[in-house]
Amino acid sequence: MAEYDEPVENEEKYLRAAPATSEIKKISDKKLRAKLLQQEKNSRDAARAAARAELLLQEDAGYLEAEGIEKTFKFRQDQLAPSLDVNTVSKIFTLDLPQYGPYSIDYTRNGRHLLIGGHKGHIAAFDWQTGHLHFETHVNEAVRDVTWLHNETLLAVAQKKYVYIYDKSGMEIHRLTRHTYVDRLEFLPYHYLLVSVGSNGYLKYQDTSTGEIVAERRTGLGPCNTMTQNRYNAVINLGHQNGTVTLWAPSMPAPLVKMQCHRGPVKAIAIDRGGHYMATSGADGQMKLWDIRTYGLLQEYYTTRIATSLDISDTGLLGVGCGAHVQVWKDAFKTKQNSPYMSHLEGGSIIEDLRFVPFEDVLGFGHSKGISSIVIPGAGEANFDSFEANPYQTKRQRQETEVHSLLDKLQPDMIMLDPTQIGGVNKQTKADILKKRAAEEEAAERSEEVDDGRSVKEKKKMRGRNSALKRYQRKQAKRNVIDHKRLDAEEKLAAEKARKQKEQDKDKPFTTLDIFN
Known part of the structure; x- marks a missing residue:
């Protein structure tokens, strides 16, 4: 107890007001004095607890550091294993599924559950940390992409022709027939919107809480198989075959921004959590890093092979999958890097999709022979917000979170480039x-004066049998159709002619002949 009463560094920063214990002791009323002293003690205890918790919030993550002439990208996973604890070592694994690959993967927002989908029809969902299998099935048709919905109870799968919704047990819940030939899926958790794009070139938004199509936009740039979302403002980024990247919102019929990023088709896009930076890779063999706030190019790298998958961790590490290699770059958006932070070789297999696990120093990726998980020190955010995404949530907490998220659901019209403008x-x-x-x-007025002053050459009108008016009249006579618009116009013209004639009669000079008339 004596240690707890000792002052803690930075304790004053968390105190709401200066201590007033000496003044409180002068109060004659015993009940009031005891009550104020207890409040003062509770306030001091809370400030000390907050100051102690600050010691756990380190500014720098625990990255891998090399000594001497060693390089961090030369360390293999088997060399890291002896220096790791048992729990972390268990997160390094590989599932060999060569008959159903290549695989696409997706993690839930809290990082607990993993969803995999093989191109030849194999789908499975499980808690990858405990090894508990939710379901495993084979749909006997191509699977192009998979994604979780608002939590681990529902998931979406882009199959050969339609998009299907499954529950946690693998039972088919819905078939979305309006989403045809889809190549990529994304889910916006704050708006409950399932977004799809595919070979028909249509970007579609569907509200999963009401089942209605919110927006359907024709991109006009042909088939599209590259899509990601900006988690900061929920704007969808599409990569097209002509090397452009377009930014879309469901309330606008045209793209918000159109960027020419590569000389060939865009193969992968990744955006950081803060919505400040974007990484793109193209078939021209280049990987480029952009600042979305100014749409300016920061860095560009040449890759030995075309980078087919990109992802950015919560701490800013950039994961790149090119060929059979997985590379992780540190501080890539700040300065030009000469070598990657870490590297991994998946021999005899091509990387299809890679994702950083939220709140974990783990990188998972799907490839031609199955899925793998490797440890990347410093990749995960250690200080998580349990009200945002709780890795240790119980069943009751999950149910309450689902209800609150539905009550706080945002409208699609609120998606814009600068979300701070809402309520401004x-x-x-x-x-x-x-x-x-x-x-x-x-x-x-100036533009009207300019238009009046310039000489406009009159268009030569056709007055023969083939004039536009004659052709229209012959067409109407042949069809024996009464044109009501023409009749109304003729009536108005006759009324105007009669009014003008009446005004002219009034203006005529008065004569004696008019008396007899």
Whole structure:
């Protein structure tokens, strides 16, 4: 108890006010004095607990460090295993499934559950840390992509023609017939939107809570098999065959931004958690790093083989899958790097899809012969928010989180490049608005004066049998159709002619003949 009462460093930073114990002791009322002293003690204890917890929040993650002339990318997983604890060593594994590959993978938001889908129809979901299998099935048709929905109870699979929704036991719940020939799937957790794009070139948003199609956009750039989401603003990024990357929101019929990134088809896109940086790879053999805030190029690298998969960890590590190699780059968005942070070779297999596990120093990837998991020190975020994604949540907590997320669901119209504009106030004054309006009116008047002053050459009208009017009249006479618009126009013309005639009669000079008339 004496150790607990000792002052802790940075304790004053968490105190709401300066201690007033001496003033409280002067109060004559015993009940009030005891109550205020207890409140003072609770406040001090809370400040000390927060100061002690700050010691656990290290600014620098535990990265792998080499000594002397050693290089970190030369360390293999079997060399790291003796220096790791038993729990971490168990996360290094490989599942050999050569008859159903290549495999696409996806982790839940809390990093506990893994979903795999083989191109030849094999689908499985399990808790990869405990080894508990949820289900395993074979759909007997091609599987192009898989993704979890809001939690581990539901998942979506892009099969040969349609997209199917399965539950945790592997039972088919829905068949989305409006999503045809889909190549890539993404799920927006805060909006409950399932996004798909495929060989028909249509980007589709479907609300999984109501079952309605929210938006269906034709990209106009042909088939698309590269898609990712920006977790900061929920904007979808598509990579196209002509080397462009387009940014989409369901409320807009056209892309928000269109970037020319490569000279060939875009093969992979990855965006960091903060929404500041983007990595792209193309068939031209280049990997480029971009700043999305300014849409400027930061770095570019030439890869030995085309990078087919990219991913960025919560701490900013960039994972690259090219050929049979998996490379992880550290501080790639800050400065030009000469060598990767870590490297792994999956002999005799081509990397299909790689993902960093949330809140874990683990990288999982699917390849032609199955799936593998390797340890990448410093890749995971250690300080997680349990209200956002809890790796240790119970069944009751999962149910409560699902209800709260449905109540807090965001509308699709709130997806935009700058989400901070939502709920903002226009700071322009009335004088500024009137001044801007006057300038626009003046500019419009100037344009009208310019149009009136220039000589416009009249178009030569056809007056023969083949004029547009004659052809229209012959067509109407042949069909024996009454054109109501034409009849209304003729009535209006006759009324206008009668009005003008009446005005002319009024303006005529008065004569004696008019008396007898």
